[in-house]
Amino acid sequence: MTYCVGMRLDRGLVFMSDTRTNAGVDNISTFRKMHSWEHPGERTIMLMTAGNLATTQSVVSHLEERMKAPDDRAPSIFEAPSMFQVAQLVAATLKEVIANHGGAGQTADSTFHATIILGGQIAGSPSRLFLIYPEGNFIEAGSDTPFFQIGETKYGRPILVRAHDPAMGFAEAVKLLLVSFDSTIKANLSVGLPLDVQIYEENALKLGQTLRIGADNAYFTEISSLWGDALKHALDQLPDITL
Amino acid sequence: MTYCVGMRLDRGLVFMSDTRTNAGVDNISTFRKMHSWEHPGERTIMLMTAGNLATTQSVVSHLEERMKAPDDRAPSIFEAPSMFQVAQLVAATLKEVIANHGGAGQTADSTFHATIILGGQIAGSPSRLFLIYPEGNFIEAGSDTPFFQIGETKYGRPILVRAHDPAMGFAEAVKLLLVSFDSTIKANLSVGLPLDVQIYEENALKLGQTLRIGADNAYFTEISSLWGDALKHALDQLPDITL
Incomplete structure (x- = not known):
């Protein structure tokens, strides 16, 4: 499992991902699930992955190969004229990798599926945030649903739903995400430290x-220990039921 | 889906269950998932169910039949000398019902599985709380894990883990459970109001x-609306990260 959140704010985008991968509880490793590319002044692209590690690494490698080998490259995410087309490229690559892995060879116990959160900005347009499904289709975050979660999404969701505010600053957003990740890490062994954080300021x-x-x-250990007390205190402040 | 929690406190037991059943999002109903029996002064037994409704209703009916038809009754939960043996009876009944449904007839899209939280007290022993699996085996709550959840357990778990305190009173426990249920109801359409609450005072x-x-x-609408503000306030109280 994995836990990643991508969040839209008025001031830009914030991404957080854990780094634990596992094939059973007795086979865990640490891998980076957050990737980013920039062409300063022109575009910045950030991506987080959940799902089969071979699939997600392959997707990232394919995207990078296309940037680095200009002679025989297919359309690259550095050339696409809009974030929508970047999302289409990433989605097509994901679908292709899954189809290649799944089509031949041995049948695997687990699936080759993966899900991707993609965000970024290209000069001339505002930043955009997408959730890309293993099927190669995708959705975009809007003001009604300003964040996407992938992986183990449930434990950390209530606090995001309640406390997210598009007007919040980056420090506040990182704090909120850390609380959400802390609840998830406490509940699911397949989500683990260290966490990667990437901030992108609009424009x-x-x-x-x-x-x-x-x-x-x-800071994380402080937040983690203070949050328990803060929750208890918040609960104490609520009126009691008359039994 | 379903959400039920059974909780041990120093003062006794508290149970809360939702009432929504569904076969797809377009086919929802309201059914009671909490059942209780008492022989005042001698024993009190409470039970909550999650899973296939036909299975859980059948289990409860079987348990009740055995109490009401004394002439040809099998061992009943009103005769078992200990809560452990009550749990064994309920577990055996559950396993039997699942085996009967699953063994013949048409193949169903969904499974016949169900999970049960069972609690109660028999004169002479302290109260006990069990979680019974569809396989017919079960575990008992202890001081390290003083509550059991069944159904959609994830959204409402972080607050329980953080705020449960065995010394809390019944009113406080009901408040905590309502917050946990509110988070779950907001996130999962297959968990819904009304909620059933049962309090059992030790001895x-x-x-x-x-x-x-x-x-x-x-009270519930007040808690639900105040909790959002309380969470935001709790988050505000935490120190900000220095970026």
Whole structure:
């Protein structure tokens, strides 16, 4: 499993992903699930993946190959004129990789499926945030649903639904996401530290701050321990039922 | 889907269940999932079910038949000398019903599985709380894991993990459960109002207060609306990260 959230704010985009991969509880590893590319001043593209690691690594490698080998490259995400077309490219690549893996060879116990959150901005248009399905189709975040989650989405969802506010600043958004990730990590062994954070400021057209938050991160341990008390206190403040 | 929680407190047991059943999103109904029996002064047994409705209704009917037809009754949950043996009886009945439904007739799209939370007390022993699996085996709640959830357990779990305290009173416990149910109802259409609540006070050996909380319940709507603000306030109180 995995947990990744991509969030739209008035000020830009925030992405957070965990790094745990697993094939059973006795076979866990740490892999980066967040990838980003920039052409400063022209475009910035960020992507997070959940699902089969071989599939997601292959998708990212295909996308990068096309940028790096200009002579025989297929259309690349650095050339697509809009974020919609970038999403189409990534989605087509994902679908292709899944079809290739699934079509031949041994039958696997698990599926080759993967899901992708893609966000970014190209000069001249506002930033956009997409959720790409293994089938190769995708949806875009709007003001009614300003964030996407992939992987183990349930434990961390209630706090996002209640506390997300498009007007919030980046520090506040990272705090909210850390609380959501903390609840998920506490409940699901297949989601684990360290966490990757990527901030993108609207119209910056270059990558914003990048953080990696590990078990030794003082801020995360503080948030994690204070949040339990804060929740208890919040509950205490609510009126009691008359029994 | 369904959401039920059974919780051990120092003062006794608290049970809460939703009432929505569904066969697809276009076929929903309201059924009671909480059942209780008492022999005042001698024993009190409470039970909540999740899973296939035909299975769970059949289990409850079988249990009741055995109590009401004393002439040819098999061992009944009113005769078992301990809560452990009551759990064994309920578990055996569940396993039997699933085997009967699954063994013959048409193949169904969905399974006949069901899961049960069982709690109660028999004079001379403390109250006990069990989680019974469709396979007919079961586990008992202890001080490390003082509550069981069945059905859609994920959305409502973080608040239970963080705020459960065995020393809390019944009113506080009902409040905590309502917050947990509210988060779940907001996220999963297959969990719905009204909610059934059953309180059992340790050593009372009779059923405690019983509540049904519907959409028109002023306390629930108040909790539901105040909780969003309380969460936002709790988050505001946490220190911000320095970016």
